[in-house]
Amino acid sequence: MQLYVSPHLDDAVLSCGGMIARTRRGAGRAVVLTVFASGPRGGKLTPYAARYHAKCGIADLWTRRWEDIEACELLGAELIHLQFPEILYRRDHHGRPRCRSRHELFSQLRPDDTAVVAEVTSALAHWIRRLSPATVYGPVGLGEHVDHVATNAALRQAISDLGADAPRLLLYEEMPYAALNQASTANTAAALRHLKSTATPNTHRLTEEDWAHKIRAIEAYRSQLPSIWHGTDWRAELRAYAQQLVPGGLGEQTWTPTLDRSSSAGPADADVRSSGT
Amino acid sequence: MVEPAAGPGPVGVQTITDLPQLIALAPAWRVLSDLAPAASVFQHPDWALAWCRTLGADSALQVQAAFRDGELVGLAPLAIDAGDGRAARFVGAPLNDFNDFLVHPQDPAPVVAALWRQVLDPAAGWAALELTPIRPDAALRINGHLPNLTGAARELLPVQPAPLLRLEDDWEAYRARLPARHRRQWERTLARTLADHTVQVQPVEDPHQLADAVARFERLRRSSWTARGRLDELVPTQRDDRFPQFLAAAAAALAGAGHCLLIELAIDHTLAAADLYLTRARSALLYLRAFNIEAAEHSPGVMLAILGLKLLHARGYREVSLGRGGEAFKYHLGGQDVPLERVVLRRSP
Numbered sequence: 001m002q003l004y005v006s007p008h009l010d011d012a013v014l015s016c017g018g019m020i021a022r023t024r025r026g027a028g029r030a031v032v033l034t035v036f037a038s039g040p041r042g043g044k045l046t047p048y049a050a051r052y053h054a055k056c057g058i059a060d061l062w063t064r065r066w067e068d069i070e071a072c073e074l075l076g077a078e079l080i081h082l083q084f085p086e087i088l089y090r091r092d093h094h095g096r097p098r099c100r101s102r103h104e105l106f107s108q109l110r111p112d113d114t115a116v117v118a119e120v121t122s123a124l125a126h127w128i129r130r131l132s133p134a135t136v137y138g139p140v141g142l143g144e145h146v147d148h149v150a151t152n153a154a155l156r157q158a159i160s161d162l163g164a165d166a167p168r169l170l171l172y173e174e175m176p177y178a179a180l181n182q183a184s185t186a187n188t189a190a191a192l193r194h195l196k197s198t199a200t201p202n203t204h205r206l207t208e209e210d211w212a213h214k215i216r217a218i219e220a221y222r223s224q225l226p227s228i229w230h231g232t233d234w235r236a237e238l239r240a241y242a243q244q245l246v247p248g249g250l251g252e253q254t255w256t257p258t259l260d261r262s263s264s265a266g267p268a269d270a271d272v273r274s275s276g277t
Numbered sequence: 278m279v280e281p282a283a284g285p286g287p288v289g290v291q292t293i294t295d296l297p298q299l300i301a302l303a304p305a306w307r308v309l310s311d312l313a314p315a316a317s318v319f320q321h322p323d324w325a326l327a328w329c330r331t332l333g334a335d336s337a338l339q340v341q342a343a344f345r346d347g348e349l350v351g352l353a354p355l356a357i358d359a360g361d362g363r364a365a366r367f368v369g370a371p372l373n374d375f376n377d378f379l380v381h382p383q384d385p386a387p388v389v390a391a392l393w394r395q396v397l398d399p400a401a402g403w404a405a406l407e408l409t410p411i412r413p414d415a416a417l418r419i420n421g422h423l424p425n426l427t428g429a430a431r432e433l434l435p436v437q438p439a440p441l442l443r444l445e446d447d448w449e450a451y452r453a454r455l456p457a458r459h460r461r462q463w464e465r466t467l468a469r470t471l472a473d474h475t476v477q478v479q480p481v482e483d484p485h486q487l488a489d490a491v492a493r494f495e496r497l498r499r500s501s502w503t504a505r506g507r508l509d510e511l512v513p514t515q516r517d518d519r520f521p522q523f524l525a526a527a528a529a530a531l532a533g534a535g536h537c538l539l540i541e542l543a544i545d546h547t548l549a550a551a552d553l554y555l556t557r558a559r560s561a562l563l564y565l566r567a568f569n570i571e572a573a574e575h576s577p578g579v580m581l582a583i584l585g586l587k588l589l590h591a592r593g594y595r596e597v598s599l600g601r602g603g604e605a606f607k608y609h610l611g612g613q614d615v616p617l618e619r620v621v622l623r624r625s626p
Binding site: 059065066072078 | 448449452464467468471472474475476477478479480543546584587588591
């Protein structure tokens with residue numbers, strides 16, 4: 001069983017749709033878990049979220065949930081929607097919006113994100129224990145969207161907390177950041193540099209059939225595609241990147257975090273592993 | 278017998294009374310079924326032949342086949358139940374949600390007239406003719422009406438509803454049209470389940486997989502009726518030991534022609550509910566439903582109704598008949614009544 005952890009309602013399918021299709025083609029079980037699948041508590045948008053919705057034409061959460069349900073159906077994947085609100089809708093315990101500008105949408109975690117990361121860590125650990133996946137796929141955090149960075153941090157922590165029982169963790173490169181060669185932006189370039197020094201790349205070869213399934217599934221996110229790809233030919237961009245990974249073929253890329261356990265494991269984790277050997 | 282026709286040529290009608298003859302007609306029947314605009318899956322040869330080979334084995338076929346210029350242009354698929362007062366019924370009855378003649382769209386009136394002439398002929402040998410259930414747009418109607426027969430009593434049975442749902446091209450437009458109370462309730466149920474369980478919506482349409490899937494479906498359906506102590510509420514034909522065999526054979530054959538789709542809902546990797554749809558072009562008919570009583574806390578039937586509609590919508594279906602019966606959920610989903618007429622003609626002894 002493979003567990004694909006998606007920060008938002010589209011990331012896993014956009015980035016790993018081919019691998020999910022490949023898993024299903026081999027009669028394997030694939031589960032797509034979306035962490036931030038909830039809207040604003042009480043339904044009221046923050047002023048910035050209202051502006052962002054209007055500017056980018058963001059659809060309401062249920063429209064996006066229905067699209068994700070359709071995409072997962074097309075891939076034959078099971079799905080889970082956790083009820084954490086996206087950063088755009090989050091407020092601190094005083095009721096203040098977490099995000100007031102685009103800069104705050106794409107940035108490193110702040111101290112007031114700790115509580116969310118802890119809650120997400122706990123939820124992910126719960127699901128990993130419950131599903132016992134052989135491999136968990138999570139986002140690298142390219143582009144530094146706060147929800148992606150938070151999911152990455154929470155997933156690494158959950159894996160670390162599980163110690164010897166933890167499944168294999170592979171980090172996937174998020175689309176569209178990887179495909180649109182956005183390494184020129186400082187955040188993405190920094191994330192890639194960090195990745196190359198702390199992880200080893202894996203290329204996953206796909207068939208044309210897997211690719212066709214991925215594209216059909218991405219097409220389900222019809223309300224999202226314009227704001228993600230800004231009018232670019234997304235099919236061509238994705239294909240070009242996939243061909244770049246596998247000369248003469250198609251692929252998707254993940255990274256194995258080589259320093260993951262040693263860097264994040266605390267003494268308790270070390271005890272568990274040493275006692276098990 | 279030759280009927281004068283205003284169309285390209287005269288219409289001749291042949292009576293078919295044995296199965297091998299009917300099987301031989303299947304290729305032309307398929308072509309006619311594809312051409313007939315109002316035909317339902319219940320008039321498709323794959324459905325009818327599966328019934329003839331299983332549940333209908335005890336009935337005497339009396340199928341009227343109309344030809345014009347050597348081409349099959351009409352079919353009145355009837356069978357006489359010798360054990361039930363020589364009642365003539367449509368092949369597949371009482372399992373069919375809609376019954377009708379199959380009629381070529383070009384110059385249909387002479388074909389319908391010729392078929393009726395044969396069906397109503399005393400030589401047909403029936404004591405009762407069950408014209409039920411018949412849609413308002415059925416091809417067998419003459420000027421919108423079912424025929425009268427001199428010397429025969431006409432028994433009118435209560436009209437049955439068959440709610441029909443039309444879906445807009447934009448799913449969100451349909452979603453917005455749903456009664457707010459029900460939409461919120463369904464979406465809350467779905468959100469709660471998606472947060473606490475893995476959910477999978479799985480269409481099964483491959484003929485090779487469908488026979489097994491339909492057998493699984495039928496076991497689930499029977500077990501839920503049995504667990505609720507309501508098995509005897511199913512129509513007797515559905516309790517017949519041969520029914521699962523009929524359903525699996527019909528579904529697999531229809532799937533081969535793209536006319537059958539089973540949608541399964543799994544919660545935590547366990548089958549929670551399944552809906553069997555019969556399809557034609559951009560129309561689908563919700564034929565039978567099953568749910569796992571152990572998953573009742575998730576309201577899987579309600580969830581699958583809306584999830585199934587989403588799946589059908591994504592595949593281009595824009596008209597969904599919710600089948601015979603006026604269950605509340607059909608109206609909550611936006612179904613509008615289509616009245617099904619039910620008439621029995623009885624000849625004096």
